[in-house]
Amino acid sequence: MADHIQKELSEERMLDLCEGTILATVFLEPSTRTRLSFQFAMKKIGGSVIDFGPAEATSLAKGESFEDTLKMVDSYDPDVIAVRSKANGSAQLAADICESPVINAGDGSNEHPTQAMLDLYTIRQIRGKIDGVKIGLMGDLAHSRTTSSLSMALDKYNGVKIFYIAPEELQARRETLGSMRNATYQRLDDLQEVIEELDFLYVTRVQRERFNDPGDYERLKGSYVLDRASLLSHKKIPYILHPLPRVDELSPDVDALPAAKYFEQARNGVYVRAALLAQVVSDDPLV
Numbered sequence: 001m002a003d004h005i006q007k008e009l010s011e012e013r014m015l016d017l018c019e020g021t022i023l024a025t026v027f028l029e030p031s032t033r034t035r036l037s038f039q040f041a042m043k044k045i046g047g048s049v050i051d052f053g054p055a056e057a058t059s060l061a062k063g064e065s066f067e068d069t070l071k072m073v074d075s076y077d078p079d080v081i082a083v084r085s086k087a088n089g090s091a092q093l094a095a096d097i098c099e100s101p102v103i104n105a106g107d108g109s110n111e112h113p114t115q116a117m118l119d120l121y122t123i124r125q126i127r128g129k130i131d132g133v134k135i136g137l138m139g140d141l142a143h144s145r146t147t148s149s150l151s152m153a154l155d156k157y158n159g160v161k162i163f164y165i166a167p168e169e170l171q172a173r174r175e176t177l178g179s180m181r182n183a184t185y186q187r188l189d190d191l192q193e194v195i196e197e198l199d200f201l202y203v204t205r206v207q208r209e210r211f212n213d214p215g216d217y218e219r220l221k222g223s224y225v226l227d228r229a230s231l232l233s234h235k236k237i238p239y240i241l242h243p244l245p246r247v248d249e250l251s252p253d254v255d256a257l258p259a260a261k262y263f264e265q266a267r268n269g270v271y272v273r274a275a276l277l278a279q280v281v282s283d284d285p286l287v
């Protein structure tokens, strides 16, 4: 359906899949791509958007609880609510409270399922299929909701091999690895060992906001830096993905390489989220 929407939007500026419906976006943690791509997606398929705005401009700043806040948003009867919060489990809590459907737009370090959907969509668009893909997930895997959700999504396909590339302190969480049923995986700390085997390298930033001790962040933030020269020293360069935002781990001089796909990946968020919104709000089982 995302393919269909992408094609239609290349021919027409607006579609009417969600005409007469309202998306409420409640983002209590910073976001550029997820918030804006949900909002652009809804507008492009004919719906409306009400944005909750920055938390400091709402009654959260007076001490109102997350639960009461979501109850109020839900009481205005949106067709769907997209929620981002820094607390793990907050999207599930919102879904338990609200009558309207809730989409998890990222809850702390826990999950980012719509990012995983657009990551899969991008891999399929580039490679034609997801089965059999060899992918390296590199960076701050311990705090990363994107690599956790992507791992679980990739595990639904056949013959997938995942290389978790990080120093021990930033390695993939035990619960992520424990949930893998189909995919094979390997943990390592040196990208050079596997880079020429990879179809894709998915880079993530070291997430300062998730560290309890700022000293640990300072010590670990430079663990990996991917730049053009190091990539060009290899016989085979994998496609480079990144959920963005980037900080220092991915040099801007990589952007001009044909293998750099992260801005296309972010753009695909509009089509994937539009498809998801249309399915969530539609009464038509064919949508």
Ligand code: CP
Residues within 6 Å of the ligand: 030, 031, 032, 033, 034, 035, 106, 115, 243, 244, 245
């Ligand atoms: N990838 C992602 O979630 O980006 P934002 O934090 O900018 O939404």
